[in-house]
Structure formats: C-alpha cells, structure tokens
Amino acid sequence: MKIYFFNLRLSYEECRPLYLGTVQNMIVRTDSGERVQLPVANLRPYVEMQGLQGRFRLMVNEQNKIHSLERVS
Numbered sequence: 001m002k003i004y005f006f007n008l009r010l011s012y013e014e015c016r017p018l019y020l021g022t023v024q025n026m027i028v029r030t031d032s033g034e035r036v037q038l039p040v041a042n043l044r045p046y047v048e049m050q051g052l053q054g055r056f057r058l059m060v061n062e063q064n065k066i067h068s069l070e071r072v073s
Contacts (some may be wrong), residue, residue: 001067002060004030008043010052017028018044018052042069 006028017023018040036058046052054059059067 001062004032004034004035004060005055005057005060006030006038007045007055008052009024012047012049012051015047015052018047038066038069042066046071 008028018026025037025039026040026043027035029035038058043052046054046056054071055073056068057070057072060069
C-alpha cells in the first residue's frame with residue numbers, strides 16, 4: 001500500500017467544475033513531489049462553503065486503486 005500526503009487550497013468558485021461535470025480528474029502534487037491523478041468524485045465530499053482546503057492522506061493499493069482518501073487537517 002502506498003501513502004501520499006498533499007495539500008489543497010481551492011476557492012469555492014474554483015470548485016465549480018467539479019460539480020458541473022466539466023472535469024473528471026484532478027492532478028495533485030504530493031509532498032514527495034510526485035503527481036497523482038484523482039477522480040474528482042473522491043474530492044467532492046470535502047468541498048465546503050470556503051472551497052476545498054486542507055491536508056489530505058491518500059492510500060492506494062498495489063494496482064494504484066484508491067483505498068482511502070481522508071482530510072487529516
């Protein structure tokens with residue numbers, strides 16, 4: 001199992017494409033400098049009135065399928 005940490009800071013307005021369906025995936029840069037592509041459906045639960053902000057932990061299995069994604073702060 002691989003574990004990645006990354007930070008996001010998007011305004012509510014910047015999150016609109018996540019709900020409009022114009023964006024299917026988002027690429028984030030992890031703390032280790034790697035780029036990881038995530039389906040936006042996994043990020044939608046974390047969008048609040050101020051947007052999508054916080055530090056996240058992503059766990060993926062050996063096939064690089066998402067095992068879990070959670071906001072850690």
